[in-house]
Amino acid sequence: MYDQFRNSLSKTTLCLSLLLFLQPFTGATTTLQPHILPFQKGFTQLFGGDTNLLRSDDDNTVHLHLNQYTGAGFRSSDMYNHGLFSARIKLPSEYTAGIVVAFYTSNGDVFEKTHDELDFEFLGNIKGKPWRFQTNLYGNGSTSRGREERYTLWFDPSKAYHRYTILWTSSKIIFYIDEIPIREILRNDETGSDFPSKPMALYATIWDASNWATNGGKYKVNYKYAPFITEMTDLVLHGCISNPIQELSTESCLETNTQLETIHYNNITPKQRTAMKRFREKYMYYSYCYDTLRYTIPPPECVIDPVIRQRFKENGRPELGHRHHRHSRKRNHVLSSQIYEIQDED
Numbered sequence: 001m002y003d004q005f006r007n008s009l010s011k012t013t014l015c016l017s018l019l020l021f022l023q024p025f026t027g028a029t030t031t032l033q034p035h036i037l038p039f040q041k042g043f044t045q046l047f048g049g050d051t052n053l054l055r056s057d058d059d060n061t062v063h064l065h066l067n068q069y070t071g072a073g074f075r076s077s078d079m080y081n082h083g084l085f086s087a088r089i090k091l092p093s094e095y096t097a098g099i100v101v102a103f104y105t106s107n108g109d110v111f112e113k114t115h116d117e118l119d120f121e122f123l124g125n126i127k128g129k130p131w132r133f134q135t136n137l138y139g140n141g142s143t144s145r146g147r148e149e150r151y152t153l154w155f156d157p158s159k160a161y162h163r164y165t166i167l168w169t170s171s172k173i174i175f176y177i178d179e180i181p182i183r184e185i186l187r188n189d190e191t192g193s194d195f196p197s198k199p200m201a202l203y204a205t206i207w208d209a210s211n212w213a214t215n216g217g218k219y220k221v222n223y224k225y226a227p228f229i230t231e232m233t234d235l236v237l238h239g240c241i242s243n244p245i246q247e248l249s250t251e252s253c254l255e256t257n258t259q260l261e262t263i264h265y266n267n268i269t270p271k272q273r274t275a276m277k278r279f280r281e282k283y284m285y286y287s288y289c290y291d292t293l294r295y296t297i298p299p300p301e302c303v304i305d306p307v308i309r310q311r312f313k314e315n316g317r318p319e320l321g322h323r324h325h326r327h328s329r330k331r332n333h334v335l336s337s338q339i340y341e342i343q344d345e346d
């Protein structure tokens, strides 16, 4: 469907839209200067009241607080049929066990049974231990097929802002930290209908996940250290605003979707690809693709990297997984319940 529309698009329109799109960027082929959206222009508060969601005077920065009363969160006011979703984020410091900061896209409130979702989830830790995070995706309600990957970071995310980006086009999804792609998911026969395809909104939240966030719930949020504050700034939403109920919005989204294919985030350079490979070999410590106890046969989209497989064997992760999976099999398979049973190393 999309290809048909694309092919029928005249070259003039294409050139024009490219020109318009590239205009605001300096050196568009190398660095994207994202369109920064003030909070009021693109976002709506979800929870946290006046006390736990604070906006800067220029409205480009939002502070989300978690205290003993509540966390805080906001979402994009609109839903997008593909898009670039990005923010510079600074996470809380000190003792952050039990806390989750989530930056994700979803349409779960509209499509209860067939929702799509793309996640960055930052998992707090005890004092002196580094933050960890995971990425995940669901497509068309594929909640029984979690596709989690978990990683450590090469920097302290509470010390400075770093840009976290989700690019979602009709052909691929790429998660970025700053300019480094850390995970790429292609739409192909293997991903099938598990590839998100319906309009999603962007969400950002901080909340108490004491029951699973740190070492499978071993360490709870300690409110002696409250408030826990995450700062988000220079928010970017670039995509085709869509009504999720109207099915045939494809045509009106052509231009924006073509733009998404041309921005540099959509084209990983050889240098970036090397960096991605290095990141994954060094910082990824869990991937559903290598969890043979959870998926006896890796799901079809998995491409097994022998270096990573060897490392996962060496650090004994599958053994740990084994114990907890047997335990969790007795439970209902609610959202990602399995991965949350996996214990992190101290």
Ligand SMILES: *[C@@H]1O[C@H](CO)[C@@H](O)[C@H](O)[C@H]1NC(C)=O
Residues within 6 Å of the ligand: 114, 140, 193, 197
């Ligand atoms: C999504 O799931 C629903 C219900 O299971 C199904 O009817 C529909 O065809 C699926 N959509 C796609 C794009 O596969």
